[in-house]
Amino acid sequence: MNVTIQEHTQSDSATTLVVSGEVDAYTAPQLREKLMPLTKQKQEIFLDLTAVEYMDSTGLGVLIGAYKSLRAQGGRLVLVGMSARLSRLLKITGLTEIIDIEDGA
Amino acid sequence: MVEPCKDLIELAIPAKAQYVGVVRLTVSGIANRMGFHYDDIEDMKLALAEACTNAVDHAYAGQEGQIAISFFIYDDRLSIRVSDEGNSFDISSVKQRSGPIDKDLPLTSMRERGLGLHLMETLMDRVEIDGERGVIVTLTKFIHRDEVEQDVDSPEKTKSHG
Numbered sequence: 001m002n003v004t005i006q007e008h009t010q011s012d013s014a015t016t017l018v019v020s021g022e023v024d025a026y027t028a029p030q031l032r033e034k035l036m037p038l039t040k041q042k043q044e045i046f047l048d049l050t051a052v053e054y055m056d057s058t059g060l061g062v063l064i065g066a067y068k069s070l071r072a073q074g075g076r077l078v079l080v081g082m083s084a085r086l087s088r089l090l091k092i093t094g095l096t097e098i099i100d101i102e103d104g105a
Numbered sequence: 106m107v108e109p110c111k112d113l114i115e116l117a118i119p120a121k122a123q124y125v126g127v128v129r130l131t132v133s134g135i136a137n138r139m140g141f142h143y144d145d146i147e148d149m150k151l152a153l154a155e156a157c158t159n160a161v162d163h164a165y166a167g168q169e170g171q172i173a174i175s176f177f178i179y180d181d182r183l184s185i186r187v188s189d190e191g192n193s194f195d196i197s198s199v200k201q202r203s204g205p206i207d208k209d210l211p212l213t214s215m216r217e218r219g220l221g222l223h224l225m226e227t228l229m230d231r232v233e234i235d236g237e238r239g240v241i242v243t244l245t246k247f248i249h250r251d252e253v254e255q256d257v258d259s260p261e262k263t264k265s266h267g
Contacts, residue, residue, distance in 0.1 A: 024129075025122035025158040054129070056154050057224055061217040068212055085147055092227045093220050094205030 003027035005034045014044040016080075020051030023059030032062045039069035043076065046102075050081030060093055067099050078102055110177040110184070118157075120170040120189065125157045128174055135176050136183060141248055148228040149183070149246055155221035156187040156242045164191025164240065182230075182247040190239040 003021040010016060015038060023031055038045055045066065049055075067077045078100045082090070090096045116131055118124040129150045136146045153174075160172045170191050177184040203222040206215060225232050231245040 022126065024154060025125055025161060054150070056151055056158065057220040058158060060220060064206070064215060064217045068215060068217075071212055085144075089151070089224075092205065092224060094208065097208040098206060098215075 003030055005031060007034070007038075010044075010046075013042055014046070015042050016046040016048055018048040018051070020053075022054040023052060023062070024054065024056050025058045028058040028062050031059065032065065035062060035066045036069060039066050039075065039077075040073075043070075043074070044078065045070060045075070046078045046080050048080045049083070049086060052083070052086065055086060055089065057093070060089070060095065063095070063099065076100060108179070110179050112178040114176040114178070116174045116176075117171050118174070120161050120165050120172050120191070122158070122161050125154050125161065128157050129154050131174075132176070132185065135178065136246075139178060139183060139248060141183070141246070145246060145249065149185070149244070152225045152228040152232075152244050153185055153187070155225050156185075156244060159221055159242075160187060160189040160191070160240065164189035166192060182245055184243055184245045186241060186243045188239060188241040193236045193238065193240060 003019065003023055006018045008016045008018065017035065017038070019031065021027065035045070035047075047063070047066075063077070063079070069075075070077050079090075080102050082101060087096070087101075090099070090101070114131075114135060116128065118127060132149050132153050133146055136149055141149070157172060157174070164170055164172070168191075170189060173186075173188045175186040175188075177186070199219075199222060202216075202219055203226065205223060206220070222232075225242070225244060229244045230247050231243075233243040233245075235241040235243075
Protein backbone atom coordinates (compact mmCIF):
# COMPACT_ATOMS: atom_id res chain seq x y z
CA MET A 1 0.00 0.00 0.00
CA ASN A 2 2.73 2.40 -0.98
CA VAL A 3 3.71 4.45 -3.95
CA THR A 4 7.11 4.98 -5.56
CA ILE A 5 7.90 7.78 -7.97
CA GLN A 6 10.99 7.93 -10.19
CA GLU A 7 11.92 10.86 -12.34
CA HIS A 8 13.62 10.46 -15.73
CA THR A 9 14.60 13.88 -17.01
CA GLN A 10 14.28 14.09 -20.78
CA SER A 11 15.44 17.66 -21.35
CA ASP A 12 15.30 21.09 -19.75
CA SER A 13 11.67 21.35 -20.68
CA ALA A 14 10.41 17.76 -20.47
CA THR A 15 10.44 15.02 -17.87
CA THR A 16 8.89 11.64 -17.22
CA LEU A 17 7.65 10.49 -13.84
CA VAL A 18 7.26 6.75 -13.45
CA VAL A 19 4.67 6.04 -10.78
CA SER A 20 4.12 2.60 -9.28
CA GLY A 21 2.02 1.14 -6.51
CA GLU A 22 -1.18 2.49 -5.02
CA VAL A 23 -2.23 6.13 -5.17
CA ASP A 24 -4.83 6.81 -2.50
CA ALA A 25 -5.55 9.39 0.20
CA TYR A 26 -2.49 8.26 2.12
CA THR A 27 0.04 8.22 -0.73
CA ALA A 28 -1.36 10.95 -3.02
CA PRO A 29 0.44 13.72 -1.05
CA GLN A 30 3.78 12.12 -2.01
CA LEU A 31 2.83 12.29 -5.67
CA ARG A 32 1.63 15.87 -5.29
CA GLU A 33 4.89 16.95 -3.60
CA LYS A 34 6.94 15.47 -6.42
CA LEU A 35 4.73 16.56 -9.28
CA MET A 36 3.65 20.09 -8.42
CA PRO A 37 7.11 21.74 -8.28
CA LEU A 38 7.90 20.15 -11.67
CA THR A 39 4.81 21.75 -13.19
CA LYS A 40 6.50 25.13 -12.54
CA GLN A 41 9.83 24.02 -14.04
CA LYS A 42 8.87 21.95 -17.08
CA GLN A 43 6.78 22.48 -20.17
CA GLU A 44 5.91 18.85 -20.65
CA ILE A 45 5.44 16.17 -18.03
CA PHE A 46 4.86 12.55 -18.97
CA LEU A 47 3.31 10.51 -16.21
CA ASP A 48 3.95 6.80 -16.72
CA LEU A 49 1.17 4.96 -14.86
CA THR A 50 1.90 1.45 -16.19
CA ALA A 51 2.75 0.10 -12.73
CA VAL A 52 -0.06 1.85 -10.85
CA GLU A 53 -2.18 -0.89 -9.28
CA TYR A 54 -4.76 1.37 -7.74
CA MET A 55 -5.83 5.00 -7.94
CA ASP A 56 -8.85 6.75 -6.49
CA SER A 57 -10.24 10.28 -6.57
CA THR A 58 -7.47 11.67 -4.39
CA GLY A 59 -4.96 10.53 -7.03
CA LEU A 60 -7.14 12.00 -9.77
CA GLY A 61 -7.20 15.25 -7.80
CA VAL A 62 -3.39 15.38 -8.00
CA LEU A 63 -3.54 14.82 -11.78
CA ILE A 64 -6.10 17.62 -12.14
CA GLY A 65 -3.98 19.95 -10.01
CA ALA A 66 -0.89 19.23 -12.14
CA TYR A 67 -2.86 19.63 -15.35
CA LYS A 68 -4.17 23.02 -14.22
CA SER A 69 -0.75 24.22 -13.12
CA LEU A 70 0.89 23.18 -16.41
CA ARG A 71 -1.89 24.56 -18.56
CA ALA A 72 -1.74 27.90 -16.76
CA GLN A 73 1.78 28.27 -18.17
CA GLY A 74 1.05 26.79 -21.58
CA GLY A 75 2.51 23.42 -20.63
CA ARG A 76 1.20 19.92 -21.13
CA LEU A 77 0.52 16.85 -18.98
CA VAL A 78 0.58 13.49 -20.77
CA LEU A 79 -0.56 10.23 -19.21
CA VAL A 80 1.18 7.09 -20.47
CA GLY A 81 0.57 3.37 -19.90
CA MET A 82 -3.02 3.49 -18.68
CA SER A 83 -4.50 0.17 -17.57
CA ALA A 84 -8.09 -0.65 -18.52
CA ARG A 85 -9.11 0.10 -14.93
CA LEU A 86 -7.47 3.48 -14.93
CA SER A 87 -8.91 4.36 -18.34
CA ARG A 88 -12.36 3.54 -17.04
CA LEU A 89 -11.82 5.74 -13.98
CA LEU A 90 -10.77 8.69 -16.14
CA LYS A 91 -13.72 8.13 -18.45
CA ILE A 92 -16.23 8.06 -15.59
CA THR A 93 -14.85 11.28 -14.15
CA GLY A 94 -14.73 13.04 -17.51
CA LEU A 95 -10.94 13.41 -17.47
CA THR A 96 -10.34 11.58 -20.76
CA GLU A 97 -11.91 14.63 -22.43
CA ILE A 98 -9.37 16.94 -20.84
CA ILE A 99 -6.01 15.31 -20.15
CA ASP A 100 -3.79 13.99 -22.98
CA ILE A 101 -3.39 10.23 -22.97
CA GLU A 102 -0.83 8.29 -25.00
CA ASP A 103 -0.53 4.54 -25.52
CA GLY A 104 2.11 2.92 -23.40
CA ALA A 105 3.66 1.05 -26.34
CA MET B 106 -40.53 -7.18 5.43
CA VAL B 107 -36.78 -6.75 5.60
CA GLU B 108 -34.81 -9.71 4.42
CA PRO B 109 -32.23 -10.69 7.05
CA CYS B 110 -28.65 -10.77 5.89
CA LYS B 111 -26.88 -14.11 5.88
CA ASP B 112 -23.65 -13.00 7.49
CA LEU B 113 -22.26 -9.83 8.97
CA ILE B 114 -18.62 -8.77 9.15
CA GLU B 115 -17.70 -5.66 11.08
CA LEU B 116 -14.57 -3.56 11.07
CA ALA B 117 -13.66 -0.30 12.79
CA ILE B 118 -10.68 1.82 11.82
CA PRO B 119 -9.25 5.07 13.15
CA ALA B 120 -10.31 7.93 10.85
CA LYS B 121 -6.86 8.15 9.27
CA ALA B 122 -5.91 7.87 5.61
CA GLN B 123 -3.35 5.10 6.18
CA TYR B 124 -6.05 2.63 7.24
CA VAL B 125 -8.28 3.03 4.19
CA GLY B 126 -6.06 0.49 2.43
CA VAL B 127 -6.96 -2.07 5.10
CA VAL B 128 -10.65 -1.58 4.27
CA ARG B 129 -9.89 -2.10 0.57
CA LEU B 130 -8.15 -5.38 1.32
CA THR B 131 -11.05 -6.47 3.50
CA VAL B 132 -13.74 -5.83 0.91
CA SER B 133 -11.61 -7.52 -1.70
CA GLY B 134 -11.41 -10.65 0.44
CA ILE B 135 -15.12 -10.71 1.24
CA ALA B 136 -16.30 -10.02 -2.32
CA ASN B 137 -13.89 -12.60 -3.69
CA ARG B 138 -15.30 -15.21 -1.31
CA MET B 139 -18.85 -14.29 -2.38
CA GLY B 140 -18.02 -14.93 -6.03
CA PHE B 141 -17.95 -11.40 -7.43
CA HIS B 142 -16.06 -10.87 -10.66
CA TYR B 143 -12.71 -9.09 -10.71
CA ASP B 144 -14.06 -5.85 -12.18
CA ASP B 145 -16.90 -5.68 -9.67
CA ILE B 146 -14.45 -6.25 -6.83
CA GLU B 147 -12.23 -3.44 -8.11
CA ASP B 148 -15.30 -1.18 -8.40
CA MET B 149 -16.27 -1.92 -4.80
CA LYS B 150 -12.73 -1.35 -3.51
CA LEU B 151 -12.74 2.06 -5.13
CA ALA B 152 -16.28 3.08 -4.08
CA LEU B 153 -15.68 1.96 -0.50
CA ALA B 154 -12.34 3.77 -0.37
CA GLU B 155 -14.11 6.93 -1.53
CA ALA B 156 -16.69 6.62 1.25
CA CYS B 157 -13.96 6.02 3.86
CA THR B 158 -11.77 8.84 2.52
CA ASN B 159 -14.72 11.24 2.77
CA ALA B 160 -15.19 10.20 6.39
CA VAL B 161 -11.46 10.65 7.09
CA ASP B 162 -11.49 14.10 5.51
CA HIS B 163 -14.69 15.54 6.88
CA ALA B 164 -16.00 13.69 9.90
CA TYR B 165 -13.80 14.76 12.74
CA ALA B 166 -12.18 17.99 11.50
CA GLY B 167 -8.69 16.88 12.45
CA GLN B 168 -9.77 15.26 15.73
CA GLU B 169 -9.40 11.57 16.53
CA GLY B 170 -12.37 9.41 15.64
CA GLN B 171 -13.46 6.02 14.41
CA ILE B 172 -15.07 4.85 11.20
CA ALA B 173 -17.24 1.73 11.41
CA ILE B 174 -17.60 -0.44 8.34
CA SER B 175 -20.23 -3.21 8.30
CA PHE B 176 -20.37 -5.76 5.51
CA PHE B 177 -23.85 -7.27 5.13
CA ILE B 178 -23.59 -10.44 3.08
CA TYR B 179 -26.73 -11.56 1.24
CA ASP B 180 -27.14 -14.38 -1.26
CA ASP B 181 -27.38 -11.99 -4.18
CA ARG B 182 -25.56 -8.87 -2.99
CA LEU B 183 -23.12 -7.18 -0.67
CA SER B 184 -24.18 -4.09 1.26
CA ILE B 185 -21.47 -2.08 2.97
CA ARG B 186 -22.34 0.52 5.58
CA VAL B 187 -19.76 3.16 6.40
CA SER B 188 -20.58 5.27 9.42
CA ASP B 189 -18.87 7.92 11.45
CA GLU B 190 -20.02 9.98 14.38
CA GLY B 191 -18.50 13.21 13.20
CA ASN B 192 -19.78 16.25 11.37
CA SER B 193 -22.89 15.87 9.28
CA PHE B 194 -23.20 17.69 6.01
CA ASP B 195 -25.88 19.04 3.73
CA ILE B 196 -26.49 16.08 1.43
CA SER B 197 -28.46 17.99 -1.19
CA SER B 198 -25.70 20.54 -1.73
CA VAL B 199 -23.09 17.81 -2.07
CA LYS B 200 -25.28 15.91 -4.53
CA GLN B 201 -25.71 19.01 -6.65
CA ARG B 202 -21.95 19.30 -7.01
CA SER B 203 -21.51 15.61 -7.76
CA GLY B 204 -20.74 14.64 -11.34
CA PRO B 205 -17.92 14.28 -13.83
CA ILE B 206 -15.54 17.08 -14.71
CA ASP B 207 -17.01 19.53 -17.22
CA LYS B 208 -14.46 20.17 -19.97
CA ASP B 209 -16.20 23.37 -20.98
CA LEU B 210 -15.68 25.04 -17.63
CA PRO B 211 -12.74 27.45 -17.32
CA LEU B 212 -9.50 26.00 -15.99
CA THR B 213 -9.65 27.85 -12.68
CA SER B 214 -13.03 26.46 -11.69
CA MET B 215 -12.07 22.85 -12.39
CA ARG B 216 -12.52 20.81 -9.23
CA GLU B 217 -9.72 18.79 -7.73
CA ARG B 218 -11.96 17.19 -5.13
CA GLY B 219 -15.57 16.11 -5.00
CA LEU B 220 -15.40 13.29 -7.53
CA GLY B 221 -15.86 10.68 -4.81
CA LEU B 222 -19.65 10.67 -4.66
CA HIS B 223 -19.89 10.58 -8.44
CA LEU B 224 -17.58 7.56 -8.49
CA MET B 225 -19.57 5.79 -5.77
CA GLU B 226 -22.82 6.34 -7.66
CA THR B 227 -21.33 5.14 -10.93
CA LEU B 228 -19.53 2.08 -9.57
CA MET B 229 -22.17 0.72 -7.18
CA ASP B 230 -25.72 -0.46 -7.90
CA ARG B 231 -27.13 1.54 -5.00
CA VAL B 232 -25.82 4.37 -2.82
CA GLU B 233 -27.76 5.61 0.20
CA ILE B 234 -26.60 8.51 2.34
CA ASP B 235 -27.99 9.51 5.69
CA GLY B 236 -26.47 12.61 7.18
CA GLU B 237 -28.62 13.49 10.17
CA ARG B 238 -26.22 12.42 12.89
CA GLY B 239 -22.72 11.76 11.68
CA VAL B 240 -22.76 10.36 8.17
CA ILE B 241 -23.90 6.89 7.13
CA VAL B 242 -23.19 5.78 3.58
CA THR B 243 -24.54 2.43 2.42
CA LEU B 244 -23.13 0.96 -0.78
CA THR B 245 -24.75 -2.06 -2.43
CA LYS B 246 -23.64 -4.23 -5.30
CA PHE B 247 -25.44 -7.25 -6.69
CA ILE B 248 -23.62 -10.36 -7.83
CA HIS B 249 -23.88 -10.63 -11.59
CA ARG B 250 -23.35 -14.27 -12.29
CA ASP B 251 -22.07 -15.19 -15.71
CA GLU B 252 -25.26 -15.58 -17.75
CA VAL B 253 -23.46 -16.87 -20.83
CA GLU B 254 -22.01 -19.76 -18.89
CA GLN B 255 -25.40 -20.60 -17.37
CA ASP B 256 -26.94 -20.69 -20.83
CA VAL B 257 -24.34 -23.16 -22.05
CA ASP B 258 -25.00 -25.49 -19.13
CA SER B 259 -28.76 -25.20 -19.24
CA PRO B 260 -30.43 -28.46 -20.37
CA GLU B 261 -33.33 -26.51 -21.98
CA LYS B 262 -30.87 -24.77 -24.23
CA THR B 263 -29.27 -28.05 -25.29
CA LYS B 264 -32.67 -29.53 -26.12
CA SER B 265 -33.70 -26.59 -28.25
CA HIS B 266 -30.61 -27.13 -30.34
CA GLY B 267 -31.30 -30.88 -30.76
